[in-house]
Amino acid sequence: MNTVIQIVFYGLSLSMLFFLLSSGFSLIFGLMGVLNFSHGSMFMWGCYFAYLAYVYTGNFWLMLIAGAVGIGVMGLLMEKFLIRPLKGNHTNQILLTFGLIYVLDELAKIAFGTRAYLVSAPEWLQGSITVGPENIPKYRIFMIIAGIVIFIVMTLLLQKTKLGLIIRAGIDKPRMVQAIGIDVQKVFLVTFALGCALAGLGGAIAVPFMGAYPSIGTEQIFNAVAVVVVGGMGSFLGSFYASLILGFAQYIVSYFFPELAMASTLIIMLVVILFKPNGLFGGKKSE
Amino acid sequence: MDNILEMNQVETYIGQYHILFGIDLKVRKGGATVLLGRNGGGKTTTLDTIIGLRKPSAGTIILDGEDVTKLPAYEMARKGVGYVPEDRDIFSDLTIEENLLITARKNGGNYQERLDMVLSLFPDMKKYFKKKARVLSGGQAQMLSISRALINDNKLILVDEPSKGLAPLIIAELMEKMNEIKQETTILLVEQNYEMATAVGDYFYFVEDGKTVFECTKEVLLQDESVKQKYLGV
Numbered sequence: 001m002n003t004v005i006q007i008v009f010y011g012l013s014l015s016m017l018f019f020l021l022s023s024g025f026s027l028i029f030g031l032m033g034v035l036n037f038s039h040g041s042m043f044m045w046g047c048y049f050a051y052l053a054y055v056y057t058g059n060f061w062l063m064l065i066a067g068a069v070g071i072g073v074m075g076l077l078m079e080k081f082l083i084r085p086l087k088g089n090h091t092n093q094i095l096l097t098f099g100l101i102y103v104l105d106e107l108a109k110i111a112f113g114t115r116a117y118l119v120s121a122p123e124w125l126q127g128s129i130t131v132g133p134e135n136i137p138k139y140r141i142f143m144i145i146a147g148i149v150i151f152i153v154m155t156l157l158l159q160k161t162k163l164g165l166i167i168r169a170g171i172d173k174p175r176m177v178q179a180i181g182i183d184v185q186k187v188f189l190v191t192f193a194l195g196c197a198l199a200g201l202g203g204a205i206a207v208p209f210m211g212a213y214p215s216i217g218t219e220q221i222f223n224a225v226a227v228v229v230v231g232g233m234g235s236f237l238g239s240f241y242a243s244l245i246l247g248f249a250q251y252i253v254s255y256f257f258p259e260l261a262m263a264s265t266l267i268i269m270l271v272v273i274l275f276k277p278n279g280l281f282g283g284k285k286s287e
Numbered sequence: 288m289d290n291i292l293e294m295n296q297v298e299t300y301i302g303q304y305h306i307l308f309g310i311d312l313k314v315r316k317g318g319a320t321v322l323l324g325r326n327g328g329g330k331t332t333t334l335d336t337i338i339g340l341r342k343p344s345a346g347t348i349i350l351d352g353e354d355v356t357k358l359p360a361y362e363m364a365r366k367g368v369g370y371v372p373e374d375r376d377i378f379s380d381l382t383i384e385e386n387l388l389i390t391a392r393k394n395g396g397n398y399q400e401r402l403d404m405v406l407s408l409f410p411d412m413k414k415y416f417k418k419k420a421r422v423l424s425g426g427q428a429q430m431l432s433i434s435r436a437l438i439n440d441n442k443l444i445l446v447d448e449p450s451k452g453l454a455p456l457i458i459a460e461l462m463e464k465m466n467e468i469k470q471e472t473t474i475l476l477v478e479q480n481y482e483m484a485t486a487v488g489d490y491f492y493f494v495e496d497g498k499t500v501f502e503c504t505k506e507v508l509l510q511d512e513s514v515k516q517k518y519l520g521v
């Protein structure tokens with residue numbers, strides 16, 4: 001019983017972390033065809049922005065906002081000045097985002113060194129809640145709730161707003177979106193910033209749990225790629241379900257065979273690629 | 288101004304390939320002008336160039352007296368050019384309603400009035416209004432693609448091979464609808480189906496190897512067998 005409760009809560013919190021990390025990555029790839037390998041570094045800088053905001057304000061909510069807004073603005077600049085000039089050249093975009101991993105990680109080392117910075121969760125999120133015979137840290141439960149809330153907000157944005165309609169149409173037929181009078185470049189800019197803001201928010205939420213240190217982004221980017229491959233390129237719903245599958249799988253395997261945790265992700269990816277190359281929720285892109 | 292659209296010596300590349308070598312055409316206001324010609328002649332590229340999905344490397348495009356040669360697609364659409372592409376390109380993850388809503392522009396006329404007109408023209412759209420567009424058959428998808436171009440009060444509609452892949456019965460219905468639509472707006476139609484082209488078109492241009500090589504009225508096309516033989520191989 002203890003094990004089951006622990007697996008449910010810890011697996012869910014890990015899944016939500018994966019979701020926050022990968023949903024923006026998937027959204028950007030789905031709409032723009034840009035594989036932003038520096039997404040993990042955005043997550044890392046989200047940790048640092050949040051850390052700085054917490055040091056200066058001591059306010060937990062401002063810390064979360066700083067992570068999301070800071071990285072959102074960073075994404076905005078990145079799309080306008082780096083990604084856009086390479087429009088249509090996917091190879092160069094991949095090389096660019098790979099290069100940015102090194103630039104962003106080294107900048108973090110210059111600014112903050114290699115040590116990890118920790119932020120304490122606010123008092124009301126410290127300690128644990130007793131669930132049956134098991135004590136579950138309150139911050140883990142907060143991460144689960146945050147992931148679900150963001151999933152609901154993003155789902156409403158994608159399903160119920162005009163921007164959401166445009167993003168969904170753009171993922172399907174980017175050329176046609178322009179031909180109906182929509183400046184697709186502006187949509188790319190907003191979506192790229194939004195995707196990065198989600199990574200920044202993920203980083204901010206992770207700070208009290210994992211700390212801020214330079215290699216946290218590169219450690220996590222593999223998980224983001226895995227979620228997108230399993231869930232389907234550009235599928236927001238797919239990212240959510242794939243995060244659950246991979247988060248639970250990784251936690252369960254690490255519980256019993258810690259050294260095989262990453263292998264579980266690789267095996268799931270391999271099986272999905274073999275039997276459903278477009279991912280569990282990915283359709284065939286027509287363009 | 289009698290012409291809604293003029294193309295003067297327009298040239299276009301796709302990547303490194305030179306596709307259009309000099310397109311000259313004039314689309315008169317009202318009715319339907321048709322681009323005819325064999326496959327690979329450059330008809331679709333001509334439409335893509337007009338709507339702004341491909342940038343011309345030379346020549347000029349004049350829309351209703353205004354030089355629009357360098358305008359991107361979204362600005363051409365905002366200027367009142369609707370586009371029905373060869374592969375329909377409906378947004379399959381969106382419902383029929385959402386496909387129309389996303390296309391409706393603020394300057395495209397009263398949405399409700401336009402919607403009523405579209406639904407009376409294509410009643411099937413009403414039946415599937417709340418359904419995802421991916422459930423539509425080929426013919427219905429074509430109706431939706433045309434509906435999308437009609438949901439705004441466009442001054443010109445570019446229609447690329449609407450009969451492609453459709454059953455003869457559906458094509459017959461489509462011909463009827465296209466003749467109704469051309470009473471409302473101007474159509475520039477690319478069509479391989481000779482029967483449909485002559486049923487809908489009023490004026491014809493023949494495109495060969497990226498150039499307009501001949502133009503004629505419907506009467507000339509129907510009566511002069513040598514034109515058909517020379518340019519269409521019929």
